[in-house]
Amino acid sequence: MLVTLEGLDGSGKTTVWEALHDAYPDAVFTREPTSDSWYGEAVNRAIDDDDADPLATLFLFTADHADHLSRVVRPALADGNLVVSDRYSDSRYAYQAAALSDSDLRRPMEYIMGIHAAFTRPPDKTIYLDVDPETAAARSGATNKxxxxxxxxxxxxxxxxxxxxxxxxxxxxxxxxxxxxxxxxVEAALEEILAEQ
Ligand SMILES: Nc1ncnc2c1ncn2[C@@H]1O[C@H](COP(=O)(O)OP(=O)(O)O)[C@@H](O)[C@H]1O
Ligand SMILES: Cc1cn([C@H]2C[C@H](O)[C@@H](COP(=O)(O)OP(=O)(O)O)O2)c(=O)[nH]c1=O
Structure with a gap:
């Protein structure tokens, strides 16, 4: 089963994801952008570059997702593991659709979902950490664009x-x-999700 954590920067995803390691020692914990591949490194360069082209950035994030799927997510699911990912495809649908809202793309979110549809593995459940943008920006320190x-x-x-x-x-x-x-x-939500399985 694939469970993803989503939310704005500073919503507390990483704090929760780290704390869940103790409660679910057998689960596979992973994240996007990936932190152990050159695709992830390329994505981090784009995040830190204020002049990075938003469409090019979308494709870098999507390339990182393709690698993440084939190298980590699909094998872990095939082995019957619970996979918990700190950010996943919804981050592209939410963030890059916003970044491309003034582009030539008429419907950026639909376009991005269309690119993913052919190859992605959608999450079974997604826990959304809901926080207002002001709190999110303050907590995350507004360190990137x-x-x-x-x-x-x-x-x-x-x-x-x-x-x-x-x-x-x-x-x-x-x-x-x-x-x-x-x-x-989050732990209560996860318990319920696993019980429903
Ligand atoms: N529920 C919370 N209340 C207040 N501060 C929090 C909370 N959760 C996380 N933080 C703090 O906010 C910052 C961002 O948290 P983090 O878990 O990295 O968020 P995210 O991964 O969603 O960007 C960190 O300094 C963290 O200690
Ligand atoms: C995975 C992903 C992240 N992002 C953005 C969100 C973050 O600002 C940044 C880095 O992600 P992340 O390291 O998860 O940041 P945080 O822990 O602050 O939430 O990349 C996208 O714009 N699209 C994506 O597909």
């Missing part, structure tokens, strides 16, 4: 579109709570 509150407001609206389209896939957790309460809510 994706972490600014105005941009994050567009990203959040895109996540809401994704949730509206597939309400049964998403579990929303209020990420403005304390880290302890957020973790408790």
């Amino acid at each position: 994706f972490e600014q509150a105005a941009y994050l407001a567009d990203v959040r609206a895109n996540y809401e579109r994704l949730i509206d389209a597939e309400p049964e896939r998403f579990v929303r957790v209020d990420a403005t709570q304390s880290p302890e309460d957020v973790l408790e809510a």
Whole structure:
């Protein structure tokens, strides 16, 4: 089963993902952008480059996803593991659709979903850590172009579109709570997801 964690920068995904390692020692924990491949390194260069072309950046993130799928996600699922990914395809649908909103693409989110549809493995469930853009930007320190509150407001609206389209896939957790309460809510959600399986 593939469970993904999604949310704005600073929503607490990585904090939760790290804490879950103890509760689920047999699960495979992974992330996008990947942190152990040159594809991930290329993505990180694009994140840090304020002049990076947004369409080129989409393809770098998508290349990293293809590598992540074939090298990590599909083999782990084939072995029957629970896979927990800190960010996954919804991050592209939310972030790159916002980054490409002023481009020549008429419907950026649909375009990005179309590119993925041919080869991706959609998540079984997605835990969405919901936080307002101002809190997100403040927590993340607004250190890169994706972490600014105005941009994050567009990203959040895109996540809401994704949730509206597939309400049964998403579990929303209020990420403005304390880290302890957020973790408790995520663990409860995960227990329910695994019990339903
Ligand atoms: N529930 C929370 N309340 C307050 N601060 C938090 C909470 N969760 C995480 N943080 C802090 O916010 C910052 C970003 O958290 P992080 O887990 O890296 O978020 P993300 O991976 O979603 O960007 C870190 O300094 C972290 O300690
Ligand atoms: C995976 C992914 C991340 N991003 C952005 C979100 C972050 O600003 C940045 C790095 O992701 P990440 O390392 O997960 O940042 P954080 O822990 O702050 O949430 O890349 C995209 O724009 N598209 C994507 O597909």
